[in-house]
Amino acid sequence: MINNYDNLNKSIIEARGNKNGILQSYEIFIDNFNKLNDEYKFSVSFSGDYIFKQLEEIVNSKPGALNYIPFGIKDTFNTKVLPTEMGSEIWKGFKAGNNARIVDEIIFRGGLSFCKTSTAEFAVDYIEEGHTLNPHNIEHITGTSSSGSAVAVACGALPVCLGTQTAASIMRPASFCGVFGFKPSFGAFDRTGVLKTTDTLDTIGLIGYDIDIIFKTFVELYQSTNDYPLAQKYRNNYTINADKKPNILLLGGQLNVYNFYDNYVQKDFESISHELSLKYNIVQIKDEEIDFLNNVHDSQKIIYDKALSYYFLEESKQFGKISDVMGDMINRGKNYSDSDYIAQIKMQRELSIRMNEVMNKYNIDYIVTPSTASVAPKIGKNEILDSGLIWTYLGMPSISIPVFYNDDIGLPFGLQIISPRYNDLLLLSFSKVLYGIFK
Numbered sequence: 001m002i003n004n005y006d007n008l009n010k011s012i013i014e015a016r017g018n019k020n021g022i023l024q025s026y027e028i029f030i031d032n033f034n035k036l037n038d039e040y041k042f043s044v045s046f047s048g049d050y051i052f053k054q055l056e057e058i059v060n061s062k063p064g065a066l067n068y069i070p071f072g073i074k075d076t077f078n079t080k081v082l083p084t085e086m087g088s089e090i091w092k093g094f095k096a097g098n099n100a101r102i103v104d105e106i107i108f109r110g111g112l113s114f115c116k117t118s119t120a121e122f123a124v125d126y127i128e129e130g131h132t133l134n135p136h137n138i139e140h141i142t143g144t145s146s147s148g149s150a151v152a153v154a155c156g157a158l159p160v161c162l163g164t165q166t167a168a169s170i171m172r173p174a175s176f177c178g179v180f181g182f183k184p185s186f187g188a189f190d191r192t193g194v195l196k197t198t199d200t201l202d203t204i205g206l207i208g209y210d211i212d213i214i215f216k217t218f219v220e221l222y223q224s225t226n227d228y229p230l231a232q233k234y235r236n237n238y239t240i241n242a243d244k245k246p247n248i249l250l251l252g253g254q255l256n257v258y259n260f261y262d263n264y265v266q267k268d269f270e271s272i273s274h275e276l277s278l279k280y281n282i283v284q285i286k287d288e289e290i291d292f293l294n295n296v297h298d299s300q301k302i303i304y305d306k307a308l309s310y311y312f313l314e315e316s317k318q319f320g321k322i323s324d325v326m327g328d329m330i331n332r333g334k335n336y337s338d339s340d341y342i343a344q345i346k347m348q349r350e351l352s353i354r355m356n357e358v359m360n361k362y363n364i365d366y367i368v369t370p371s372t373a374s375v376a377p378k379i380g381k382n383e384i385l386d387s388g389l390i391w392t393y394l395g396m397p398s399i400s401i402p403v404f405y406n407d408d409i410g411l412p413f414g415l416q417i418i419s420p421r422y423n424d425l426l427l428l429s430f431s432k433v434l435y436g437i438f439k
Contacts, residue, residue, distance in 0.1 A: 003209045004032045005159035012068050019059050026055060033157050040133045042151035044075055045082040045116035054112050064110025065220050071106050072152045072161030075116040076123045076195035079103060086195055087121040090321050100193030102162065102204060105221050117161055118148030122312060123169065123195055126323035134177060136411050140376040143173030149207045150177040160208040160217055166197050166304065168388025170205045171416060174400040176376035178412030182206045182214050185421045186395030188222045198307040200348060201392055211432040218424065233422035246365040246430060248276060249283045256294045257385045261373040265413065268404050269370050272415065272438060276368065283362045290358060292351055296390045299344045306341040309333025352394045359420045366430060371400040371414030397424045399431050403438040
């Protein structure tokens, strides 16, 4: 699918600093954006006046690395001009009065805070009916909370959007909508001004129409200054040895959830696994050495539910204004004790250390596994559990690349690549190579 941005970018390059030419190009872009949004309903807030005000500032300032790139902003990020409603009736019309740190960073580098993309209620599960329609088939869902961002990219309206992931809220929409979804290492982006649902799981990420724009955005926005002690690790790890074949762990049946994946997902993954084995070093590992990964879903559930019961206590008192799904999670969380929560936070740290030890022991560069257990289910059908939240729980970077397509159903799904923490730049580079092979 040709992205609306391709024509915009070409026009801006041809305008070569001509202010009127740039503004006219954006008028056409906005017209196309509005038509697509009318059809697929992925944006909840937009202001043309604000767009042109930002453009005036960009034209009159020195060039920035993200100049003229329009960013969709998931509606869980504070924005000074546009409302921040977080998918909730309770917060309709709320103005935060400030931008999230990452939104300011985008603007500082010449990017545009273009619109707010729709999100599930408080970035959890419930999405209001009639929003975020899947461009491939509107009778099928778009995934979880970052779905507005995924739809905006998938239908060609925007080139890149901000998303967040606490479980699999970037991986699933990216997989179901056939776009690239990148969840960096935990802590790569500053979370100031972003809705908090949990302290140890919430992660800011990117959804884009190609890896290049995700790579460019990540390099500009991740915490790379010396103020952040871990910043040096991203740079130090970004060394590519052309003579060394990466060591890859193919992860399928070792995970209990994989046994419930749809047959076509397993079949397509087996086919790609065979091709990977011809090109790269495939790591062989005993199942029992990574069996602890099968404990992650239960542990994550306790952490998530307990945190929601704490951070959304006041909202939960507003009868009829939160969804049943959200209410059930909050009520479950109330039943967990503080000691239950603390025990799972300790387990999260312990399992993260164990996974790091396994990666080091076998010198694993990348883990490859399906992004989701199926294509996008029909609206009203339940999603099948997948491995997405495991890598969030462990703080490891992961990306979904759109390489699968089921011709019988007529829908895409993604291949997920995971790397050790702080190897984000290498992960993006390798994923681009794999996409070039399998697309």
